[in-house]
Structures are given as structure tokens and as C-alpha cells.
Amino acid sequence: MYCGDDVSSVVVDIGSYHTRAGYSGEDCPRSVIPSYVGLYDSQGEDVEMIDAGAVSQSRRRLITGSAELAFKRDAMEIQPLLQGDGIPNFDYLEDILRKSLIDGLMINPKETPMLFTEPPIHNKEARLRLTEFMFEKFQAPAIFIGKAPVYAAFSCGRSTAIVIDSGHRSTTATPVHEGFALQKCIIKHDIGGQYLTQQLQQVLEKERKIEIAPRYSFKKKLYNNNGTEGFDIMRLDTAGVHPSYANWCKEELVRDVKEEVLYVNEDPIDERSMETIRSTQYELPDGTQVTLQSERVALTEKLFLPNDKLASGGFTGIHHMVVESIGRADIDIRRDLFQNIVLAGGNTLFKGYLERLQRQVPEISPQNVKVKVVSGGGGGSGSTSGSERRFSSWVGGSILSSLGSFQQMWMSRQEFEEHGAIMIERKCP
Template sequence: MVDSIWNHAFRECLLIDPKEHPMLLAEPSSNSQQQRERTAELIFEKYNVPALFLAKNAVLTSFASGRATSLVVDGGGGSTTIAPVHDGYVLQKAVASSPIGGELLTDCLLKSLESKGVMIKPRYSFKRKEIQLGVFQTVDLDFPSTTESYRLYSQRVIASDIKECVCRAPDTPYDESSYSNIPMTPYELPDGQTIEIGADRFKIPDILFNPSLVQTILGMDNFVEIASSARGLPQMAIESINKCDVDIRRELFSSILLAGGTASMQQLKERLEKDLLEESPQAARVKVLASGNATERRFRWLTTEKWFWGFALEIDVLKY
């Protein structure tokens, strides 16, 4: 229940009384009217806040960059959402979403490494690293009660760090033959094992542009159907803009904003701009913008997109 999360945030983290603070809630652009009404009912009746304002994530992102009109590309963990904003309002009819997000990319990288014989050892499974008889090895620990889900979670955390450190969007659409001989990039795992990552550095990020690449990764059979129906970022952006009024399309093409953790992928901005220039109308002036560089956005604890008014909470999904 979402109220349990809010109780923990108010009482344990923020250490405040909600009755004393106005509240700003940042919500997804896809939230329905029923979800908004249920949220307001819960906030007012259970927490007795003096004031409440519900704001769309895309609107806050657009305002944070100093623009009232823009196309916001929000790459999250579970999905990617593209929302056009005009004069401070989300054009709901033109919102596009895809199930391809950062978590799916992490799973693809993990499965790809496993298919090549690379086994990622969770951090909790060894005590220390040491050298015995000139051989580097780890002193393992035994946790018999550890669940399979926690083991997988621990592996995905490491795979996510690999993705963020060495992966980058390719300059051109990924092709197996073109990237088969690229230089390898080393990455040291927590247990001291150094692995070499080659074509996967470019193949995994390119799934955002070509979701059908998921079908080429062993162990991702459960996601083949999802990927086959998904669209790439450039296609989603153009479709979203084409659903808007003709008068604002040119302004949307020139104000495409990247937001979210997945959007901080290296070279993603340049690749998206290049593809849009090729597929957009000739009269359109395409400009993709991102606040700060990729490293700065990756480690930013609280972005300017989350306005502070009393306090702000971001809700990715509201389910009751």
C-alpha cells in the first residue's frame, strides 16, 4: 500500500508532521483521473495536509529547464515515457510509452554475460579477497537461508553498475559484424575478477533504439513478445509530435528534453538527435537537450525537476 510508504517517509525519514506542511506530489503523465482523486482523498483525509498540488513529472522537467513547451523523454527503470508539454500542460493524447527501460537493459546485460561464461558473484557471498600461492581468489561465505530473489537482486545491482560505467549508445545502428572486432573494455567485479566487455557495450544501449535486439540475447525469451511490440525512441518521439497540433510541432522538435536515469546513458543524446534529424521533416530544427553532463546527472541526488515546496514526493506508480 502506498500509504505505508508515505508513513515511512513522513515519520522515519523526514521526521515531520504532515499537518504542518503543504505537499507537492510529482506524478506520472499517464495517471488517470481516478488515481488523482484517490491520491487527493488519501492525502487530505488521512494526513490532513493544509494544501496539495499534483504536478506531472514532464511539466516539472520542462519548467526546470526554463521552458513552458517541450517534448520530455523520461527514461526510467521500468519504462520510457515521452510526453509533449505545451504552455505548462501535458498533451495527454500524445503521450507515448514503452516497456523498454533501464531494468530491462540490466537484465539483457546480465544474461548476455552469463551466456559468455561470466558468472557474477554477489557481494554477500564472499568475505574478502586474497592471494594464495600467487593466485588471486576469494574467501567465500555460506548463507544457506539466502533466497534466490535476493541473489538475483545482488547480481543485478552489479550488472547495473557495469551498464552505467562501460556502456554507451552506438553512433550508428548496431550491427553484429561491424562491432565484432572492437577493443575490449575491462571491468573489475567486486570479487576481484576482471572481465572484458566488447560488443555488449554498444548492443545493450541500442535496444532503446531497436527493441528487436532483445531476441538475439540468450535467456530473454520471456521478453521477446514485449520487445517485438515496442518502438524505438526516435519513432516514439516523432509519433508523439505528429499527434500534436501543427502549430507547435516545430517548437517541440527544437526542445526535446532528456530526463531519468536511463537517459543519462553515454552518447544517448547525440544518437537520438542524429536519428531524429534523419527521420524528421526537413523543415524541422531538431535539438535534444540534457541538464548537465551524463556523469553529473547520474550522481545527482536531488534534481531541479523535483521542486521543494514544504517537501516533495515523487510517485512513479499509484496502485491501491
């Protein structure tokens, strides 16, 4: 047991797009970095190997962090932290945690208890490996691992709720009852922010024939022509850029466009009605003007009225996920779940998302239940604050780990040495 009212701890939320870290008791994480690493061959400099800490003969180098990844290096490959099964690459995780905890928060991991979030679907192998990793590699004094939707519910003061968490790669519907994620009721579909980004990128590149020029591929030069100022665009040589880095940088630009101009129509909308949508313009970094009209709602409409390809995979819409997941829960708690639908994750931040769900869930719900949708992270109904939903799992973990009553819940290093990693299954069910 590791306890004490004055325990200073940190919260780490490892997502498929960002890794967030910060101090328990604070409102938002202080460190937010990409859940990606860059791999490249250094030229003539002594570098450390990823795993051994010795000078590498192959001079293969790993870098992390937003600023570092934004700097183009020849043949630098971009790799995601999380693998297809949701288990992190632990070589990459070590560097990302060092960047977040030591460089970002400036803490000593050997002296700081750490609370981690994990996906809602229980993965024993993943949590055992994380437990071993933190105690053996970082010499952590204590850790705790809990389900992200449970924390998201806590972030808005609820111990019972159904949490719709839509992030970069996937969307899950998770009923939470008295602080526990109901495993048999969880529904997951691999549709999230990345899907919409890629769909928009396809519209721009293939349908509109627009060249998406990453920031590293050009240089702006200011000119003044008889008092008229502007920029000339000079294209740069990109022959040495690795395809994975080029794709990652393009997705970053398209993601910005997506977040700026797309929204969810509050009512279902057909193709004819989409023609009445007001057009908007977006200027890419190289000055290219992008005009979007029907696409502003057509892409997000797939979240509620999926196309044939999505439907063939079993996805019938976010509102159907809510009702189906609640229907799998015990009948005695369904009313409470309908009244506490919590939104979490960056992909729920589109304007109109909350309102659309609030309108469509009652249409397919039992007539005698009240439906209420709220924003995770402490927001109420109708709240659109980005930090509230984007960081809701982190915020809930921050609240929980700062409570005096929680301090006896930590799994200590002594317990790990006596019982092994399997103890995490007892301490963090």
C-alpha cells in the same frame, strides 16, 4: 487555499527504482532511497505491524532504506513499491515516506506542504488515493500533484517541449504545451533501465557462464605472501536467502556494470562493426574479471534499432517515439516541440544517447524543421551531468514550488475536508 510567500515545502518524486525527496528551492533531493521494501519475520523481538502500529503476533517486519536493504536477513523478501498499474502499495508507501521525510529530511509532515510527481498518463484513481492518503495518514497541511514530464520541462526553463523520460521500467514521450501534458499524444513503451540490466545479466550468466556473487555471499580475507598482498575469497552460506532478495542484489551489481561500461554509439552500428569496439574490463566485488566488447553497444543499440521481440510489441526506437508523439500534436506547436526535445531519467545517461537522438530524429522528421535535444535538469545540449537528467522531474518541482506565484496553487487540508479528494482534479488538472 493554502498560500503565503514564506511557505516551506518539500518535493517528492516517486519513481519505480528510487523515491527522491528534498526541500523546495534546492538543486537536488537530499533523500534518495530505493522504491523497494524488505519483508521478513523477526526473531523474538517486539515489532510494529505495518498497518496497525501494534505488536504483531506474526512478527512480520517491513524495512526500507539503502543501508537497511543491503544487510542480509534470512528469508527477507524484496517487494517493489509500485505495482504493475503504477499505483503504489500504500502500506509500503507509508514506510518509505516516513524514511524519506521524517528520518531523511527531519520534517514534520503535519506542518509541511508537499508537492508530488506523477506519471504522465492521467490516472484519476491513483491521485485520489494519494490525496486521501496524505491528508488522512500524514495529516498534511497542503499538497500538489503534477505530471513528471511537465516538471522535467520546467527544470530546463521550458513550458513547451517534448520530454523523453526513460527510467527503470519504461520510456515515455510526452508533449508538454504551456505547462500541460497532452494526454492524447503520449507514447509509452515498457523498455527502460531494468530491461537493459536483465539483458546484460543474461549475457554474463548464460552466455559467459560468469557467477554473479552478491556482496552478502562471500567474505574477503587479506593475506600477505612474502610481501605480496591480496585477498582470499571465502564463500558464505546463503541457504536462507529469499530468491527475490538474491535476484535484487544481483541486479544491483549488474546495474553497476551496465552504467560503467555500456554506451550508445552515435551512429547506427551493425554486427560486423561491433567487432571493432574497444573491449573493457570490470572487476566484480569478489574479484571476478568481466571483459565486454561488442556488448558495450549491442545492448543499447536495441533502444534505437529494436530486435524482433521488441518490435513485435510496437517499439520501433526512441527516435521514432519522438516523431510519432509530435505528429499527434496540433500542427501549430510541432515546430516548437522539435526544437525542445528534453531528456529525463537515468536510462538516458549513457554516453552518446543525446548525440544519437540528435542525429537520428532529423532523419525521419520533416525537412523544414530544426531539431534540438537538450538535457533535463538545467543542462544544455551535450550536457552529460547525471544529476541533471536523473533528478530532472524533482528539480522542476523544486523550482515550481519555490515560486511565490505558485503558493496559491496548493490544495489545502480545509479544501479536502470540505470537498473531498476529488478537489485534486480541479486544483491539479
